[in-house]
Amino acid sequence: MTIHFDKQAVLEALRGLLQIKSVNANAGAVTQEAPLGTGINEAINYVLDLGKSFGLTTKNCDGYCGYVEFGAGPEMVAAITHVDTVEVGDDWTVPPFDLTIDGDMVYGRGVLDDKGPTIVALFALKALKDAKVPINKRIRLIIGGDEEGGSWACMKRYKETEETPVYAFSPDSGFPVIFAEKGIMNVIFEKELEAGRPVLNLSSGKQINSVPDVARADYNGQTYEARGKSAHASDPQKGDNALLKLAGELRAAGIQHPLLELLDRATPEGFGINRSDQVSGELTLNPAIAYGDENIAVLRCDIRYPVTMKSSELCAAIQKATVDLGFSLKMDHETLPLHVDRESFLVTSLQKVYADYTGDTSGPIVSGGGTYARAFDNAVAFGGVFPGEINTCHQTDEFWSIDSMAKNFDIIVKALAVLAQ
CATH class of the missing domain: 3.40.630.10 (Zn peptidases)
Structure with missing residues (x-):
């Protein structure tokens, strides 16, 4: 033909x-x-x-x-x-x-x-x-x-x-x-912030299934910005996550904030979900969208998990690994493998x-x-x-x-x- x-x-x-x-x-x-x-x-x-x-x-x-x-x-x-x-x-x-x-x-x-x-x-x-x-x-x-x-x-x-x-x-x-x-799950962390804390205004990410290429923050009258490289959330290692870069710069500047503590753990190892199987390989994590102001701190992550695993077990592991930070955790979306x-x-x-x-x-x-x-x-x-x-x-x-x-x-x-x- x-x-x-x-x-x-x-x-x-x-x-x-x-x-x-x-x-x-x-x-x-x-x-x-x-x-x-x-x-x-x-x-x-x-x-x-x-x-x-x-x-x-x-x-x-x-x-x-x-x-x-x-x-x-x-x-x-x-x-x-x-x-x-x-x-x-x-x-x-x-x-x-x-x-x-x-x-x-x-x-x-x-x-x-x-x-x-x-x-x-x-x-x-x-x-x-x-x-x-x-x-x-x-x-x-x-x-x-x-x-x-x-x-x-x-x-x-x-x-x-x-x-x-x-x-x-x-x-x-x-x-x-x-x-x-692989299965796809989106999780949301949220925490209401106590009054009187120094305000970190932070924003990053527009799409949950993309690695963020720009992240910005204002703290104590100073503006911070990080730029990275976008990539599909299924292959986050092919991108350069601007949100994680910004969080590292803010911590290096001596800034302390619950959102920065959470982002410091936002890896498969840090979330207690460093898993893999023989059929589909390793789990991947993309911290994609973050928001912070005087009232609330929010982080949304895209997770691609091996086909033999269950999202409920992964959520339980994440909750255990982050419970001390005081964030609520919920699964916002799931697509089965x-x-x-x-x-x-x-x-x-x-x-x-x-x-x-x-x-x-x-x-x-x-x-x-x-x-x-x-x-x-x-x-x-x-x-x-x-x-x-x-x-x-x-x-x-x-x-x-x-x-x-x-x-x-x-x-x-x-x-x-x-x-x-």
């Missing part, structure tokens, strides 16, 4: 999608038609309108999500993507809401996570339809609008009334096949497509990321970043290579064709 990757058409379609500001929780007015914000609904409709122009069937599901589909048959397979993005942050050197091309690299917020893969997957559907590839199942692209927010209201809405795929994958992570994703049998038809079929295309026979892997694969049975993450490539998800000057885009297109075409047999 030889299908052409129309680079210019893909890039122009991607440019239009990037120009729509669909930042999660900051996407314009919330209306009945656009419950996630007008920008997100506009982005969903942009993809649906493209699909309609390709002769594909489309549906907008009340502004939460949508889908594009072609084919016939009682069963359906799907690729699952999203068009909402994280906040832009500081220090971009290119316009974040546009497409900048520099040689083989394309830049823009969402170009890799996940607007780029959305457009690539849409063109894969078009290519399969136009080539009249023989299939026995319908093929659908499901487009969500609330992936970055954590609550996944889009997938909840989809499953209320729409058809569930028999097999699915989300090209929102990497290669090879990701058969397991994903673990699909690595010998299943879905995993082995996708892995064969990948190995045949790349020659890489290293086998399926585990990720700390959280993709829409968790929303359905018989779904995995498959696609995005190749081994050895730089993963710029959630980072400043987010980029993706055109070469990688073309390879993803080829693999998605082959994967959908195989699953739809």
Whole structure:
């Protein structure tokens, strides 16, 4: 099966999608038609309108999500993507809401996570339809609008009334096949401060699933600021946490405060949760959002935990390790782990497509990321970043290579064709 990757058409379609500001929780007015914000609904409709122009069937599901589909048959397979993005942050050197091309690299917020893969997957559907590839199942692209927010209201809405795929994958992570994703839990520490204490006004972080790249504080008439490097919370070691840097600078200046004491322990070891398992490896912790004023101190952390563990046990360990500091602790959000049998038809079929295309026979892997694969049975993450490539998800000057885009297109075409047999 030889299908052409129309680079210019893909890039122009991607440019239009990037120009729509669909930042999660900051996407314009919330209306009945656009419950996630007008920008997100506009982005969903942009993809649906493209699909309609390709002769594909489309549906907008009340502004939460949508889908594009072609084919016939009682069963359906799907690729699952999203068009909402994280906040832009500081220090971009290119316009974040546009497409900048520099040689083989394309830049823009969402170009890799996940607007780029959305457009690539849409063109894969078009290519399969136009080539009249023989299939026995319908093929659908499901487009969500609330992936970055954590609550996944889009997938909840989809499953209320729409058809569930028999097999699915989300090209929102990497290669090879990701058969397991760690559990995700967000925890909040809060403490009311006693009157008369010197005031530490501190703020850091905008998105729970990103490493904060800027943190600021005012204390006793002096302003402090630390800058770091943003990264996805699934790989916090790839970033440079500005909040932790700032806390270290404040402590070094002799400042004492409950929030600084808590941040001093904000590591897996300090929280008593330095855990791992053989299936999915080590737990990771991202102290993401902090706030302090004359009345209260707050810290929100993103934790990615191994698939064989329970969040309740981890919360109990954190409480034990921090109880002396006097903070309340609650779990604000949890997404349960994903673990699909690595010998299943879905995993082995996708892995064969990948190995045949790349020659890489290293086998399926585990990720700390959280993709829409968790929303359905018989779904995995498959696609995005190749081994050895730089993963710029959630980072400043987010980029993706055109070469990688073309390879993803080829693999998605082959994967959908195989699953739809």
